[in-house]
Amino acid sequence: MDLRFDYQNLLFSNYIRCGITPEVLADMQSKCLQAHREIVSDRKANLLGFYDLPSQDVTPMLDYISGIKDKFDTMVVLGIGGSALGNKAVYSALKTELELKKRLFVCDNVDPTLLTDILDNLDWERTIFNLISKSGTTSETMAAYMIIADILRRKFPSDYTARMIITTDKEKGFLREIVKRDGYPSFVVPDNVGGRFSVLSDVGLVSSAFTGIDIKALLAGAEAMKQRCETAEIEDNPAYLNGLLHYLYMRQGKSIAVMMPYANPLYDCADWFRQLWAESLGKRYNREGKEVYTGQTPVKALGTTDQHSQVQLYTEGPNDKVFTFLTVEKFKHDFIIPNIHPDREEVNFLANKPLSHLLNTERLATEIALTKAGRPNANLIFPELNEYTLGQFFMMYEIQTIFTGNLLNINPLDQPGVEAGKISTYALMGKAGYEKELEFIEKYLQERNQLTKKPPAN
Numbered sequence: 001m002d003l004r005f006d007y008q009n010l011l012f013s014n015y016i017r018c019g020i021t022p023e024v025l026a027d028m029q030s031k032c033l034q035a036h037r038e039i040v041s042d043r044k045a046n047l048l049g050f051y052d053l054p055s056q057d058v059t060p061m062l063d064y065i066s067g068i069k070d071k072f073d074t075m076v077v078l079g080i081g082g083s084a085l086g087n088k089a090v091y092s093a094l095k096t097e098l099e100l101k102k103r104l105f106v107c108d109n110v111d112p113t114l115l116t117d118i119l120d121n122l123d124w125e126r127t128i129f130n131l132i133s134k135s136g137t138t139s140e141t142m143a144a145y146m147i148i149a150d151i152l153r154r155k156f157p158s159d160y161t162a163r164m165i166i167t168t169d170k171e172k173g174f175l176r177e178i179v180k181r182d183g184y185p186s187f188v189v190p191d192n193v194g195g196r197f198s199v200l201s202d203v204g205l206v207s208s209a210f211t212g213i214d215i216k217a218l219l220a221g222a223e224a225m226k227q228r229c230e231t232a233e234i235e236d237n238p239a240y241l242n243g244l245l246h247y248l249y250m251r252q253g254k255s256i257a258v259m260m261p262y263a264n265p266l267y268d269c270a271d272w273f274r275q276l277w278a279e280s281l282g283k284r285y286n287r288e289g290k291e292v293y294t295g296q297t298p299v300k301a302l303g304t305t306d307q308h309s310q311v312q313l314y315t316e317g318p319n320d321k322v323f324t325f326l327t328v329e330k331f332k333h334d335f336i337i338p339n340i341h342p343d344r345e346e347v348n349f350l351a352n353k354p355l356s357h358l359l360n361t362e363r364l365a366t367e368i369a370l371t372k373a374g375r376p377n378a379n380l381i382f383p384e385l386n387e388y389t390l391g392q393f394f395m396m397y398e399i400q401t402i403f404t405g406n407l408l409n410i411n412p413l414d415q416p417g418v419e420a421g422k423i424s425t426y427a428l429m430g431k432a433g434y435e436k437e438l439e440f441i442e443k444y445l446q447e448r449n450q451l452t453k454k455p456p457a458n
Helices: 022-027 029-044 049-055 059-068 085-094 112-119 139-155 174-182 202-211 215-228 238-251 264-281 311-316 355-372 387-408 416-428 435-453
Strands: 004-006 074-078 103-107 127-132 164-169 186-189 256-262 283-285 291-294 297-300 321-330 377-384
Touching (some): 004 238, 022 029, 029 238, 029 387, 049 215, 049 387, 074 139, 074 202, 085 103, 085 202, 085 387, 112 139, 139 164, 139 416, 164 174, 164 202, 186 202, 202 215, 215 238, 238 321, 238 387, 256 264, 256 355, 264 387, 311 355
Parallel strands (some): 074 103, 074 127, 127 164, 164 186, 256 297
Antiparallel strands (some): 004 377, 283 291
């Protein structure tokens, strides 16, 4: 029950005139082999820790979850970016397919309305919080932590620490100090696993195990995909192949990657992909320090919803996009469309067919429309949507991202643009040590305000 990657519409054909030819793929063999060797080297140097996550021992985590399962029926994750998106993606993908009984909320923004909506829906006696921050300095997450911790201390003065898990660095940082001082239960953000690659670590597994997801099956799926992707043979390695094809389309100027699930449960997986692809590949400098301004903008769409909002642009707008459909072949839940108007040709053609058949027929129709318009597209097929296939999905795209970063000759593991925004936030919020940045900001704001007040030219 493995994922299947149909990439034929990324190759040259009578319809996809911009498609990649066998000759171009052959010319890339040496570059791909070098990118593969870099991955092997980085794994030996212990830089790509996500490769090792499928073989981790999850017994302590499962033992902890078993000990609290009767006390709590809701978990609220406090995190942002990689500390949140993976949790949402797994839960959203499987909550209906597996009929999960435990609730999960993810507070991943500092919008007070979001926090109010979440807190107003809680039975505080039955809720446990999972604070996730490797550094313990993420402003958004720590603000939510301070608000929640204050409420817990007032509501449950005798056992408030039993109502919050802290997932953070194994040894250092502010939150690890809090764990040691106050005795919160804790889990670990691995040193060599960046946030956007952490869905299969404690970061994503604690909430998954709590809600009833079989995390061993999730990891088994990831292991199966890892094994498929050990080979340097491009056509046998779906992660390398998809990464190479996207890289070649980037060279053509196709600067947008659209992920379009034809399954509502996979919509948050497209969100997870957006961070992974954007933050890893969007870089100003290559490894030699040369300005390259590279990357591909990830966009999410939902079939069939966005056939009625975006596909007009996709078929007749700029040919600057590569499309990936996510298709589920077999849904656990389905409906047979009843034949309640047998005499009306407007609707009777739908009758007696599964609703999932209509959904996947519309996906094929969108593929045909894009192909007829000469727009490159691929299809990643889930035979079923379950823990095993979802684990394959995460591992495939994580490997693909590193491989593509190597082809681009950039560092796919850092995020200096994100750090720049954090520094400005610290300065604006009055954090000590950022006075120099605050001076720059004040000068910038003064200049901006002067421009705003300048009268328009005649």
